[in-house]
Amino acid sequence: LIARENEMTAPQHQRRPDAFGDPLAEVDYGEVRLADGPHRVQLEHTHAVLMGLDEDSLLRPFRLKADLPTPGFELGGWYSSNGRDPGHSFGQWLSALSRYAAITGDRATREKVVRLVAGFAETVEPEGRFYRNYGHFDEGTYTYNMLVRGLSDAHHHVGAPGALDALDRTTDAILPLIADNVAEDARYDDWCMMLPENQFTAWQQGATERYLELGERYLHTHFLGPLARGVDVLPGRHAYGHVAVLAGAAKAYLALGHPDHLAAAVNGMAFVDAQTFVTGGFGPGETFLPIAPVEKDGVIVHSGVADRADSIEKGTLHFETICSSYAYLTLARYLLRITKDSTYGDRMERLIHNGVLGALPLNPLGKAFYQSNYHSPAWKEYFDGYGHVMDDAWPCCSGTLPLVAADYHVNAYLRDDDGVYLNLYIPSTLTFEQDGGPVTITQSGEYPLTDSVHVAVDPIRPTDFALRIRVPGWSLNPSVTVNGEPVEDVHPGTFLTVRRTWTVGDQVELRFPAALRLEAADPAHPDLVALVHGSLVLFADAADAPRPNGAELLAATQSEPGAGTWVAPTAAGAVRLRPWWFIQRHELYRTYMKVDPENH
Ligand SMILES: [Zn+2]
Numbered sequence: 001l002i003a004r005e006n007e008m009t010a011p012q013h014q015r016r017p018d019a020f021g022d023p024l025a026e027v028d029y030g031e032v033r034l035a036d037g038p039h040r041v042q043l044e045h046t047h048a049v050l051m052g053l054d055e056d057s058l059l060r061p062f063r064l065k066a067d068l069p070t071p072g073f074e075l076g077g078w079y080s081s082n083g084r085d086p087g088h089s090f091g092q093w094l095s096a097l098s099r100y101a102a103i104t105g106d107r108a109t110r111e112k113v114v115r116l117v118a119g120f121a122e123t124v125e126p127e128g129r130f131y132r133n134y135g136h137f138d139e140g141t142y143t144y145n146m147l148v149r150g151l152s153d154a155h156h157h158v159g160a161p162g163a164l165d166a167l168d169r170t171t172d173a174i175l176p177l178i179a180d181n182v183a184e185d186a187r188y189d190d191w192c193m194m195l196p197e198n199q200f201t202a203w204q205q206g207a208t209e210r211y212l213e214l215g216e217r218y219l220h221t222h223f224l225g226p227l228a229r230g231v232d233v234l235p236g237r238h239a240y241g242h243v244a245v246l247a248g249a250a251k252a253y254l255a256l257g258h259p260d261h262l263a264a265a266v267n268g269m270a271f272v273d274a275q276t277f278v279t280g281g282f283g284p285g286e287t288f289l290p291i292a293p294v295e296k297d298g299v300i301v302h303s304g305v306a307d308r309a310d311s312i313e314k315g316t317l318h319f320e321t322i323c324s325s326y327a328y329l330t331l332a333r334y335l336l337r338i339t340k341d342s343t344y345g346d347r348m349e350r351l352i353h354n355g356v357l358g359a360l361p362l363n364p365l366g367k368a369f370y371q372s373n374y375h376s377p378a379w380k381e382y383f384d385g386y387g388h389v390m391d392d393a394w395p396c397c398s399g400t401l402p403l404v405a406a407d408y409h410v411n412a413y414l415r416d417d418d419g420v421y422l423n424l425y426i427p428s429t430l431t432f433e434q435d436g437g438p439v440t441i442t443q444s445g446e447y448p449l450t451d452s453v454h455v456a457v458d459p460i461r462p463t464d465f466a467l468r469i470r471v472p473g474w475s476l477n478p479s480v481t482v483n484g485e486p487v488e489d490v491h492p493g494t495f496l497t498v499r500r501t502w503t504v505g506d507q508v509e510l511r512f513p514a515a516l517r518l519e520a521a522d523p524a525h526p527d528l529v530a531l532v533h534g535s536l537v538l539f540a541d542a543a544d545a546p547r548p549n550g551a552e553l554l555a556a557t558q559s560e561p562g563a564g565t566w567v568a569p570t571a572a573g574a575v576r577l578r579p580w581w582f583i584q585r586h587e588l589y590r591t592y593m594k595v596d597p598e599n600h
Contacts (some may be wrong), residue, residue, distance in 0.1 A: 020338050020339055022416070023254055023337040023338050024336070024414040024415060025414065025415045025416065026333075026414065026415075027409070027414065027415055027430065027432065029099050029102035029103045029409050029410060030103060030105065031409075031413075031430055032103070032409035032410075032413060032428055032429070032430050033103075033428060033429045034426065034428045035427035035429065035442075035443075035444065036427060037426065038357055038581050039357065039405070039408045039426050039427075039428075042356075042357065042359075042361070042404075043406065043408065045361050045362065046361075046362055046402040046405045047096075047100045047109070047402070049363075049364050050093050050096060050097055050100070050402055051097075051108065053093065054072055054075070055072075055115060055116060055119060056070070056071045056073075057073055057074065057075040058075065058087075058093070059119045059120065060072060060075070061079070061080065061086035061087040061130070062087055062090070062123035062130055063123050064081045065123070065125075065129045066124075066125050066129070068122065075366070076393045076394065077366045077392060078394050078396070079366070085142070085143065086130075086134070086143075088143045088396065089394060089396070089398060090116075090146070090147065090150065091143070091145075091146030091150030091151070092146045092149070092150060092399035092400060092403055093402060094120075094147075094150030094153065094154055095153040095403060096402030096403050096406050097109055097112055097113050098113050098150070098153040098154045098156070098157040098160075099157060099406035099407075100406060101113060101157055102157040103409060114161065117151065117160040117163045117166060118160075120151075120166060121162045121163075121165065121166040121169075124169040124170050125173065126172065126173055128173035128176070128177055131143075131144065131173065131177050132177065140174065140177075141178055141191040141192050141195070145195050147170055148195075148198040148201075148211075149198040149201060151166055151167040151202075152164070152167060152201060152206070155167075155206060155207075164206065164207055167202065168208075171211075171214075190237070190240075190244070191241065192220075193220045193223060193241070193245045194241055194244045194245055194248065195215070195218040196215040196216070196248035196251065197244065197251045197330070199212070199218070200215040200248070200252060200254075200255045201251065203255070215252065216252070216256065219248065219249065219252055219261065223242070223245060224249050224260070224264040224268075225260075227246075227249075227264040227267050227268045227271070228261075228263040228267065229263075232271045234268070234288040235290050235291070235292075236288065236290075236292060237288050238283075238287065239283025239286050239287060240323040240324040240396075241327075242268075242288070243268075243269075243327040243331060244330075246264070246268040246269060246272075246327075247330045247334060249262075249264045249265040249268070250262065250331055250335055253334075253338060254338065262338060265335060266335060266339075269331055269332070269335065272288075272328070273347065275289050275308065277308060277318060277521070277591075278354075278519045278530040278537050278591070279351070279354035279355055279372065279591070280328075280347060280350040280351035280354055281318060281319030281324070281351070281354070281355055281372055281374075282319060282328075283319060284311035284315060284317065284318045284319070285305070285315060287305075289305060289306075289307060289308065290305060290306050291304050291305040292304050307521075307524065307525075308522045309525035309528050311374075312374050312375055312521060313375075315375065316373050316386060318371065318373055318374040319355065319371060319372040319374075320370060320371060321355050321356060321359055321372045322370065322397035322401045323396050323399075323400045325351050325352070325404060326404050328347075328348075329352070329411055330407075332344045332345075332347055332348045333348070333407075333410070336348075336414065340495065342423075342471065342494055342495045343473055345470045346470070346473050346474070346493070346535070348411060349535045352408075352424070353535045353536055353579065353580065353581075354535075354536065354579075354580045355580070356401070356404050357581045358579075358581035358582075358583060359397075359401060360381075360585055362398055362401050362402070363382070365393060366392075366393030367383075367392070367393065368382060368393075368394065368401065369397065369401070370382075370383035370384070370396075370397045371383070371386075374591040376542065376590045376591070376592060377588040377589060377590055378542075378588070379586050379587060379588050379589070380583060380584070380585050380586070380587070381586070383395045383397065408424070408426055408428075409428075411423065411424055412424040412426050412430075413430045413441075415432065419466035419467055419468065419499075420432065420466075421495060422455070422469050422470060424470075426443065428442075428443055429443075434459065435463055435464070435465075437459060437461055437463060438460050439460070439465070439502070440457075441455060441458075442455070442456045442458070443455055444456075446562040447512075448534055448535050449563065449564060449579075451475075451511055451534070452509060452511050453509075453510040454507070454508075454510075455467075455469075455507075455509075456505075456506070456507055456508075457502045457506040457507075457508065458504050458505065459502050459503065460504075462501050462502065462503045464499070464501045465499070465502065466497050466498065467497075467498045467499075467502075467508070469495060469498065469508075469510060471491060471492050471494055471495070471496050471512065472492060472493075472512050472534065472535065473492050473493035474492065474514055474517075474534055475492045475513060475534070476492075476514060476515055478491075478492055478510075478512050478513065479510075480498070480509070480510050480511070481509045482500070482506065482507070514534030515533075516556060517532050517533075518530070518531060518532070518550055518595070519532050521592050526597040527594055528592045528593070529550065529592060531554075531556065531566075531593075533566070536580075537591065538556065538566050538578065538579065539577060539580060539583055539589040539590065539591055540568070540575055540576070540577045540589060540593060541576045541578075541588070541589065541590075542589050543587070543588040545575050546571075546573055547590075547593060547594075548568045548570045548593065549570070549596065550595035550596065550597070552570045553593065555568060555569055556568035556577055564578055564582040565578055565582070566578070
């Protein structure tokens with residue numbers, strides 16, 4: 001396990017400092033099976049959509065620029081050869097299909113990956129014509145970045161022939177076109193800065209040392225340097241892209257061991273967290289706060305956004321849910337692996353429950369959920385049902401949703417030589433090797449709709465290892481029992497270590513009770529609050545529903561144990577509140593509510 005990670009440390013680089021010890025290892029995708037529940041529904045649905053994509057349509061933008069025959073039709077939307085960003089999500093879908101192949105072992109999925117790699121390899125030509133005069137994502141840097149991960153995942157998970165060779169030739173073709181120097185003040189300079197994470201991963205997955213060097217080369221010090229010194233350089237920058245840059249910094253630490261890269265990632269994430277909405281979402285209008293007013297020829301053309309309450313008041317499109325969650329979850333997983341700090345798991349859980357898990361399903365014609373809205377009342381809509389003038393099919397978030405769904409597997413569990421970390425409570429089974437024998441860990445229950453998780457531990461023979469259980473920071477009087485015996489010292493905001501000789505049939509019961517609480521949109525706006533229960537934000541019905549005050553919100557009760565509905569009494573009748581993934585398209589909801597802060 002640890003040996004797999006050590007392969008990342010090239011001989012000429014110093015071993016990382018030992019402040020945190022060896023990082024936790026990721027599990028293999030194929031070691032986890034999701035059981036029934038909304039996570040598995042999302043996984044199976046996105047997998048089916050990707051399997052249904054026409055391969056000629058996927059290859060068409062690349063074939064056109066390579067003067068190859070182009071049978072089949074344009075896919076449509078952003079993806080088309082004459083669209084906003086031709087082929088932008090090809091690499092992400094190749095990644096997701098490769099991960100799905102590892103998860104399911106499904107032969108049809110593997111074969112599709114192999115065919116797509118072979119088809120793509122034919123289109124790579126040395127002049128990089130595909131990347132010249134490219135669309136919105138400058139010089140195709142974004143699209144190349146996704147291809148790096150797609151081709152290296154196809155090599156690593158599927159063993160697709162020619163994947164690394166196609167990657168090398170693609171890299172040769174585009175490198176002369178990528179700007180080395182990124183403007184210090186550019187808002188959208190993140191496509192180039194995003195490169196390192198996937199370069200390091202490609203190297204880790206078997207590409208040559210060149211990818212390690214490229215990863216290092218594109219770690220932009222004008223952004224990461226100030227963050228490492230504790231200077232917040234996020235305001236005004238593109239949110240998703242720069243969280244992906246932070247994930248690259250954390251990955252750089254895992255690869256190279258420079259403490260500055262870790263400091264930049266840790267501080268950068270703290271700056272993000274200081275401006276998240278109650279859901280864990282961030283970046284209204286895809287931009288970190290505060291957003292300065294824009295003046296043109298002496299006229300203010302954009303009044304700027306001061307804080308979260310201001311963004312709720314003024315606008316829509318508060319959180320680029322899918323892409324930003326993918327970047328944030330990846331960053332949090334890396335930092336959890338390095339620091340073993342359970343609060344990174346708390347943040348991942350909050351973002352999943354109140355964000356990606358409630359995304360509208362990806363539609364086979366490319367309709368994709370993109371933005372969550374926190375104004376009042378708001379509703380869920382596909383991109384770009386809000387009426388902006390833009391091609392609306394296959395946006396960026398259609399590329400990241402399949403990756404988020406695949407990564408529930410690697411985000412739920414982490415490993416070290418000593419045992420297993422239970423990070424996310426998702427109905428699932430992990431099968432792993434401990435001391436030469438297989439062990440199965442199965443989670444079940446209705447959590448987070450109830451406060452309990454049942455864990456069954458089944459080693460093939462009595463086996464000594466540590467089971468580390470994330471005790472959420474919000475839990476009140478949490479408790480854990482093993483075969484009915486209470487475990488002592490269960491502290492919120494930590495991993496509880498249960499070390500014993502496990503035998504087949506061992507049963508572990510986790511209980512994480514929570515109380516309802518109100519969270520203000522901003523410290524400066526205590527009168528604008530959301531209702532929270534454990535990891536769950538409870539969204540109030542807004543169609544023909546009375547508006548509860550603070551005391552009424554705190555008096556809400558779950559309609560029955562395990563139900564997805566809470567009910568708050570008001571003088572004008574009851575108001576229904578639900579977790580994010582229960583809210584359907586076009587249903588009106590309120591995230592934040594105006595209350596009298598003196599009155600609760
Ligand atoms: Zn997106």
